[in-house]
Structure formats: C-alpha cells, structure tokens
Amino acid sequence: MQRRNFLVAAGAAFVAGCSEIGKTNWFGKLVDGAEGWHRGLHRALGVGRIPMAPEYSRADLSPYFRGNGSLTVDTDAYRAAEAEGFANWRLAVGGLVDNPGELTMDDLRALPQRTQITRHDCVEGWSAIGEWTGPQLSRILETAGVQPEANFIIFRCADNLNGADYYESCDMDDAIHPQTIIAHQLNGEALPVRNGAPLRLRIERQLGYKHAKYLTGIEAVASLDGYGQGNGGYWEDRGYQWYAGI
Amino acid sequence: MAKKRKRHAISTRIWHWVNALALIILFMSGLNISNAHRRLYWGDGGFLPEQAWLEVPRFPGWATIPDYYSLAAARDWHVLFSLVLGFSLLAFMISAFFNGHMKRDIFASRREWKPSNIWRDVREHLKFNFDHGAGKYNILQKISYAGVILILIPLMIFTGMVMSPGMEAAWPWMTEMFGGRQSARSLHFIAAWLLFAFFVVHILLVLAAGPIGQIRDMITGGKIEGDDDATA
Numbered sequence: 001m002q003r004r005n006f007l008v009a010a011g012a013a014f015v016a017g018c019s020e021i022g023k024t025n026w027f028g029k030l031v032d033g034a035e036g037w038h039r040g041l042h043r044a045l046g047v048g049r050i051p052m053a054p055e056y057s058r059a060d061l062s063p064y065f066r067g068n069g070s071l072t073v074d075t076d077a078y079r080a081a082e083a084e085g086f087a088n089w090r091l092a093v094g095g096l097v098d099n100p101g102e103l104t105m106d107d108l109r110a111l112p113q114r115t116q117i118t119r120h121d122c123v124e125g126w127s128a129i130g131e132w133t134g135p136q137l138s139r140i141l142e143t144a145g146v147q148p149e150a151n152f153i154i155f156r157c158a159d160n161l162n163g164a165d166y167y168e169s170c171d172m173d174d175a176i177h178p179q180t181i182i183a184h185q186l187n188g189e190a191l192p193v194r195n196g197a198p199l200r201l202r203i204e205r206q207l208g209y210k211h212a213k214y215l216t217g218i219e220a221v222a223s224l225d226g227y228g229q230g231n232g233g234y235w236e237d238r239g240y241q242w243y244a245g246i
Numbered sequence: 247m248a249k250k251r252k253r254h255a256i257s258t259r260i261w262h263w264v265n266a267l268a269l270i271i272l273f274m275s276g277l278n279i280s281n282a283h284r285r286l287y288w289g290d291g292g293f294l295p296e297q298a299w300l301e302v303p304r305f306p307g308w309a310t311i312p313d314y315y316s317l318a319a320a321r322d323w324h325v326l327f328s329l330v331l332g333f334s335l336l337a338f339m340i341s342a343f344f345n346g347h348m349k350r351d352i353f354a355s356r357r358e359w360k361p362s363n364i365w366r367d368v369r370e371h372l373k374f375n376f377d378h379g380a381g382k383y384n385i386l387q388k389i390s391y392a393g394v395i396l397i398l399i400p401l402m403i404f405t406g407m408v409m410s411p412g413m414e415a416a417w418p419w420m421t422e423m424f425g426g427r428q429s430a431r432s433l434h435f436i437a438a439w440l441l442f443a444f445f446v447v448h449i450l451l452v453l454a455a456g457p458i459g460q461i462r463d464m465i466t467g468g469k470i471e472g473d474d475d476a477t478a
Contacts, residue, residue: 022311022312038410039412128291129290243412
C-alpha cells in the first residue's frame with residue numbers, strides 16, 4: 001500500500017512539476033528553439049524545389065467545409081456588407097510597399113486566379129478538404145512593390161474573438177509561395193460567412209489558425225512588434241507556435 | 247586480458263533513460279492533444295462524427311501534461327520532445343549497429359525463430375523463469391525490443407512527421423505511404439497505446455526479475471553474467 005501511495009505521489013508530482021516548468025521562461029525559449037529546428041528541417045528536407053502542399057481532386061471534397069473559431073463578424077458594418085453581397089468590400093495594402101492602396105473585390109477577381117483543392121488541418125486534429133479560388137498573394141505584393149526591409153506580411157481581419165481582434169502573419173517565404181492565395185471562393189461559390197466571407201487567406205503549408213478569415217488588409221512589416229501582443233497572431237499571442245507547419 | 251564488457255553499453259544506457267523520459271512526456275502531452283478532438287478517422291480528411299471509426303475518451307488531468315487542458319502548452323512539450331525522441335533514436339541506432347548490440351542482442355537467429363524455441367520461451371516465462379536462453383536476451387525479449395526500436399518508435403516518429411503540414415510539403419510521399427493524414431493520426435494513436443502496453447509489461451517484468459539489480463545495471467552498466475569464470 002505504501003509503495004502504491006508513493007508511486008501515486010511521484011506521478012502527481014511529475015505532472016504538476018511539468019505543468020510548472022511549462023510556465024517558465026527558459027522552457028519557452030527551449031520550445032522556441034524546437035520550433036525553429038522543425039522549421040529548419042522542413043525547409044532543408046524540401047530543398048531543391050518549392051515544397052507544395054498536396055492537392056486533391058473534386059472527388060475528395062469534404063461533404064461540407066467546417067467553420068471554426070469566428071463563424072461571423074458581430075458588427076453592423078459587416079452585417080451591412082453581407083446584405084449587399086460584399087460588393088463594396090476593400091482589401092487595404094500597406095506598410096513597407098511602394099504603392100499602398102485598396103483593392104476592390106472586382107480588382108481581386110480581375111487578377112489571374114488560382115484554384116486549388118487542398119486539405120485544411122486544424123490544430124485540434126481534424127481535416128477538411130475544399131476547393132479554393134483567388135489571386136496569389138505574390139501577385140498582389142508584386143504590384144504593390146514590397147520594399148527590401150519587409151520581413152513579414154501581417155493579415156488584418158474584421159473578426160473579434162473573445163475581445164481581441166484576429167490577425168495573422170507569415171514570413172516572405174510563405175507570402176510568395178504559389179499556393180498562398182487570397183481566396184474569395186470555396187467549392188466554386190462565393191466564400192460562406194462561416195468560412196471567412198468575403199476574403200480569407202490560404203497558406204497551405206501551415207495549420208488552420210494561420211488561414212486568417214474576414215480579411216480587411218495586408219501590411220508588409222519589418223518586425224512583428226507592436227501588432228497584437230507581438231507574437232504574430234491571435235493564437236500565437238495565446239501560446240501557439242508562430243510557425244504552424246508543425 | 248581484454249577489458250571486461252559491461253552488461254549495457256554507455257550509449258544504450260543514456261538512450262534508455264532519455265528515450266524513457268521522452269516517451270512518457272510525449273505520451274502524456276499527446277493525451278492532452280487528443281482531448282482537443284476526440285475522434286479518429288481513416289483517409290485524408292475527417293471532422294464529422296459519422297466519418298469517425300473511433301471516439302476516444304477524454305483523458306483526465308492526472309494523465310496529461312500539463313495537468314489541465316491546454317492544447318497550446320501540450321503542443322509545446324510535444325514539439326520539443328519529438329526532436330529528443332527522433333534524434334536520440336537515430337544516435338542509438340547508429341551506435342547499436344556499430345558496436346554490434348543490434349546484431350548480437352536484438353536480431354534473432356533462424357534457430358531462435360523455430361516455433362519450438364518460441365513455445366519453450368513462452369512456457370519458461372509462464373513459470374516466471376526469466377534466466378534462460380543462450381544470449382543476453384531470449385526470443386520473446388528480442389521480439390519485443392526489436393518491435394519497439396525498429397517498428398513502433400519509428401512509426402510514431404514518421405506518423406508524427408506526416409501530421410506536420412510543413413513536413414508533408416517537403417516529403418508528400420510519406421503521407422501517401424500511410425494512406426492520408428487522418429490515417430497517420432489514427433496509426434499514431436494506436437502505436438502510442440502499443441508503446442504504453444510495452445511500457446506496462448516492461449515494468450512488470452523488471453519488477454518480477456528484481457528491480458534493484460535491473461535498474462542499477464541500466465545506470466552503472468553492470469557486469470555480463472558468467473564473465474568471471476569464462477575459460478579459454
């Protein structure tokens with residue numbers, strides 16, 4: 001009996017100890033290092049070509065595309081935009097670019113389009129397959145003329161989750177990746193509200209929380225400091241990895 | 247006279263304890279991650295109850311790292327110790343191939359694979375006689391250790407890699423090998439519990455075989471039995 005009590009106590013001390021270690025700064029630094037290692041391995045193992053997320057056929061499409069996180073935007077402005085079919089929605093392009101400005105939905109539809117059937121992997125563990133259509137982010141950035149000091153692209157969103165504005169960011173490698181698109185269509189139809197109408201990011205080599213919905217603007221920046229809590233995204237500010245390719 | 251060989255090489259001992267720690271942390275943080283979506287699927291995609299082949303229970307806080315539900319914190323542990331598991335196994339495999347541990351102690355000879363030998367070994371185990379067999383390990387031990395080192399842990403590592411979308415973009419063939427990401431996730435879960443089963447049997451047998459001597463030898467290296475009276 002005593003031995004069993006000892007084992008139970010040792011087990012409880014172990015999980016409690018791990019929980020405490022998990023909150024320390026040095027453990028956070030170790031995890032950041034591990035995140036960098038994973039990212040470096042992914043890049044190194046895919047060297048010699050552009051690593052592409054797998055693409056599927058229409059037969060593989062999920063019965064419908066699950067919505068998660070924000071399922072709508074709870075503002076009068078958004079409801080008004082939805083009522084007019086998002087005809088006057090604008091995507092602001094700014095930050096470290098030579099030609100800042102705004103793109104209308106027609107502007108975005110007039111750009112060369114990419115359609116891709118990809119798998120969306122939520123950090124929770126589930127996956128859904130959908131067909132996305134929209135212009136490549138690289139085209140938009142090319143037209144805007146990104147300045148050499150820019151290291152990241154920030155994605156601004158209309159939705160507010162638990163009292164904080166949703167936002168995301170990626171490095172230039174993912175920003176100019178061929179499969180990184182600003183999608184306005186899902187499965188051949190206008191993007192549904194629960195999936196981010198009228199515009200959402202598709203950044204196919206990373207987990208679902210990177211795929212910012214309800215996009216209002218993109219911004220080229222040198223550093224992620226000063227946006228949200230400085231970790232480069234809504235969920236990143238809540239402890240999730242910035243590099244969500246793991 | 248040649249220097250006496252230890253029962254366990256230093257590389258084996260270091261790997262044993264690093265691997266044990268990594269597996270325990272990965273298993274318990276994995277149970278926390280499992281709580282984020284408690285359904286398993288086959289194929290590429292899946293999120294609906296009717297697509298699932300298994301609904302798994304919610305694992306309680308005492309079994310998870312951290313001891314409260316946090317997908318972000320559990321992933322931190324998982325992301326860190328997956329590297330420890332993978333690179334320590336790689337280092338162990340390289341040294342075990344070069345120092346002969348694999349060939350001498352883990353791989354079984356054709357003679358050992360004879361059903362009569364396996365059956366005899368099962369009977370000896372049932373009699374709680376663990377001190378038998380010509381080499382260091384008997385055939386049941388060899389099968390379990392080879393199964394864990396060469397099949398189960400590599401399966402955990404590779405199915406884990408498949409679940410990383412960045413890794414998948416680099417090596418898409420690996421996803422196809424496992425039949426899709428959700429299949430890899432299911433196999434990851436199954437292999438984790440097979441490793442847990444190994445862990446339980448391993449602990450019970452160490453307890454039955456004399457835990458103090460077994461644990462001491464896995465720390466200090468111990469001596470090879472019968473080495474003292476070896477004759478020419």
